Amino acid sequence: MNKEFFNSIEKETYTKRSVDLQWMELVQSRADVSGKIAVDIGAGGGIYSIALAELGALKVIGVDISENMIAGARENCREDPQISFQVGTASESNLPGRTADVLLERALIHHLKNHQLRECFAEAKRILNENGVFIIQDRTIEDCSLAGSDEHIRGYFFELYPELLKKDIARRHSAETIHSYLTEAGFQHVEVLSFWENRKTYHSLDELKQEIISRKGRSILFELNDEQVQILADGIGERVTKPFPLVEKERWTIWFARA
Numbered sequence: 001m002n003k004e005f006f007n008s009i010e011k012e013t014y015t016k017r018s019v020d021l022q023w024m025e026l027v028q029s030r031a032d033v034s035g036k037i038a039v040d041i042g043a044g045g046g047i048y049s050i051a052l053a054e055l056g057a058l059k060v061i062g063v064d065i066s067e068n069m070i071a072g073a074r075e076n077c078r079e080d081p082q083i084s085f086q087v088g089t090a091s092e093s094n095l096p097g098r099t100a101d102v103l104l105e106r107a108l109i110h111h112l113k114n115h116q117l118r119e120c121f122a123e124a125k126r127i128l129n130e131n132g133v134f135i136i137q138d139r140t141i142e143d144c145s146l147a148g149s150d151e152h153i154r155g156y157f158f159e160l161y162p163e164l165l166k167k168d169i170a171r172r173h174s175a176e177t178i179h180s181y182l183t184e185a186g187f188q189h190v191e192v193l194s195f196w197e198n199r200k201t202y203h204s205l206d207e208l209k210q211e212i213i214s215r216k217g218r219s220i221l222f223e224l225n226d227e228q229v230q231i232l233a234d235g236i237g238e239r240v241t242k243p244f245p246l247v248e249k250e251r252w253t254i255w256f257a258r259a
Helices: 003-008 021-030 046-052 069-074 112-127 155-158 163-169 175-184 205-214 228-237
Strands: 039-040 057-066 083-087 100-106 128-138 188-202 246-258
Touching: 003 163, 021 046, 021 128, 021 188, 039 046, 046 057, 046 100, 057 069, 069 083, 100 112, 112 128, 112 175, 112 205, 112 228, 128 175, 155 163, 155 188, 155 228, 175 246, 188 205
Parallel strands: 039 057, 039 100, 057 083, 100 128
Antiparallel strands: 128 246, 188 246
16 A cells, blocks of 8 residues: 555645445444444545444444544544544454454455455454444455446546556455455355445536546546646546536445454
């Protein structure tokens, strides 16, 4: 994982979005968070740490490789005293064993090579309590390859810049690979789901285009320069046909595994 990259971007980058209520309902249906200790590894700006707290977690510990991200997360979560943050990685969380009842790693594993997955899942097994739930959310190659549409805006990134799809696919793991490494680490009863997560609602075309432009540096779009991002925003604007307000959705794969 590129620590230098995350330390170089603005600390508020991953703090400006709310979690989809359907995501919270899905997690609540598979994991008993209320009154439990939850850990959020790869916490970024802390928005999913806040979601875990809103689901009733007694305590949430956010872990991130970047001191810069943690500074932004602490500010973002300043009104949530049950949430704390510390520096750590997916393979070295710096947490004691048997710490967590629920462990979330969202949009993290695509930063890891196969051998690092083994280390990551072994660390997850170490810090989870018996019968704890490990939640992994990331995109598979199939998720990334879906065509663009009025709701699946991300698909247009790759229609307009096909070279981005090659780079995105190169960093993704298959569902079978993740399942294999989870089993090897000792996790049982692995459930795999495809999930469309509501990302944001836009009330005008201008708002949508400005959102695309502002994503530069915090997604696969960091590969593009300012002019290319503007062309992308304009191209997406030309392809959207539904009336506003428009809800953008993103397709993810989610694994629920029990320790």
